[in-house]
Amino acid sequence: MRVLVVEDEKRLAENVARGLRDGAGYAVDHAPDGEEALFSLASTEYDLIVLDLMLPRRSGEEVVRRLRKQGKTVPVLVLTARDERESVVALLNAGADDYVTKPFDLGELIARAKALIRRGKGQAASVFKLADLEIDNGSRQVRRGKRELALTPMEYRVLEYLAHRQGAVVSKTELLEHLYDYNWEKFSNVIEVYISGLRRKIDDGASERLIHTLRGHGYVLRQEAGVPLAETGARR
């Protein structure tokens, strides 16, 4: 997952970015003001925006309005030091999805970020299930049947992204974009390494393959028994 943190306080931005990287395994970009935020948003696809309300040049509220006007559905989590009801209401009406007031709890911020990303991908439960594969978004644990799988952080991030986009074909570029903050081009070869590692840990010794490679297109996480995926998701 790739997150844009828009915050003018350098130290706070650093901490939020670090918390999201270490705590949730997200790729995090930083924009120090509204203008740069809009620029980054125009050039990159993000899974979540963490937005400070009081920004130089363009206010957070304006950024949200612009974003929604452009038809982008990316979830927006607002950081605010104002907890007056009106400003919060105005903010949500402007198109924000959730907010935390400063000084916030970093754990709570991460949990809300995760929830917003899940929701943004149409996934309400924090535990993702496909066949006998279980991915716990909260504790970052993965099980296949009764087996608990030990994934590296990067492997987990790849799997989590595929799970959120379940059934859809995810290109290598999309994966790179959403998993690395800057200069992802230089990582382009490593995706195959993570996918093969994941496939070995998840699909080896299992009755059914879940990770599929579509040559020239990308990767997809799905059951291939001709069973509609929607039903699979709702089965248990």
Place this chain on the structure above:
Amino acid sequence: MRPRSLTIRILLWVVLLDLGLATLLVAIGVFAARTELISSFDSSLRQKTLSLRALVRYPENNSPRLIFDPTGLPPSADPAHPDMFAIYLADGTLLAKSDGWNGLPSGTRYSSGDFARFRQAGVPFRALLLRNIEILDREDESGSAGAKITVVYASPLLAVRERVWHVGLYLGAAALFLLGLAASLTVWTIRRSLSPLHELTNRAGRITVRQWSFEAPPAAAATPELRPLTHALETLISRLHAAFASQREFTSDLAHELKTAVAIIKSSLQVLLQAPRTAREYQAGTEALLGDCERLESLVERMLRLTRAEQFAEQAVPKRMPATDLMSTCEASLSRVAALGASKHVQLILDGSTNAQVQADPDDLELVWVNLLDNAVRYSMPRSTVTLRLQDAVGSTTLSVEDSGEGIPAADLPHVFERFRRGTGAFAQSAGGFGLGLAICKTIVEAYGGSIALESCPGKGTCVRIQLPSTASVENPVVATRSLASTPTTLKS
């Protein structure tokens, strides 16, 4: 001081005045009645006296001696105190007298119009003496003049007294009634007239910390006497309103800054605790935290400084301030900023000199100069200069700090003196200030009756100009022009 009700005061005055007027009125009334009564009493007395003429006559036997015939005596008005009379013949012998007549008491005289007043047995009498009046009876029918007699006739004044007394009583009672009426009318009028004041008081009493609105009740607004009061109240409330609004805004800004500072510290700690860290990571994290704490500390310190300066500025009567030598504060400030200038390779220049004295706390002045110089150095390019220029005028001194830094965008210029207003330029972002420095400068300078202005041109530099009222010596303007021409003193940086 003893409380004194306006109503009671006005009422007392009205009653006293009324009482005085009523007394005067009664006195005049009684006097007029008495004069009137006495005059009619006198004419009846004269009539009675003259009627005695008819009772003195010659006897039937043609004797020349006059006799008095009491049969035709006029009846007494008051039987208890009958009239008295005495009739004397022309030669002074007593012809006749009534029972009670003992002559006038000693010491009593006939005064105006031959009237006399005396008391007999405690009863007041008024007597009329008519000398040498002719009797009606003639000695012969020839028509020659009749004999002359002198008659004294006295009637008691009791009836007159009583009637005068009655008139007085009536008048007094009427005056008292009118007095009471006037007093109650006065009370009623005062109450009624004061009702707009009561309404105003009620309305003013309803102002609370939460409920600020004040609108003078229409009755009070329409009363010219109350207009200064309502106006003063309205002005006061609106001023307080503005002051509170700015205070609230300030508090909310401050809360925002403090919350952000706390958020930084809290999140730094949580990042450290998020995963097991190595000793080196903890060390780095702790150092960063220390920096965060120092930033918070400096925020609090600047806040307090600003608040103090504002409190000082708001005092109506300025404190007695020592006369501070402007030049020495400038030199001290330059030496305080010298280290920063050296580290940024910015040259600090002092241009001009002054012997002006300013009524101010030297610490306050230094704070302003240091703030401005510090800003200028921070926003300057390496190897550029920052100039502190001094210029005297009559009654004031102008101080300016000039840099050749990146300048301030025109859009930001109107807001530079606002609290918590940070520049949007790249340097302003990286400098990491709180946006309080210029606000503090402005508050302090204005508290000392000075003015501050900022000019800036993006890319060329910024100049902050401060004018302070100063007491410069007489030859100062000359010194100033000379010092302007003199070569700038360069401070080692």
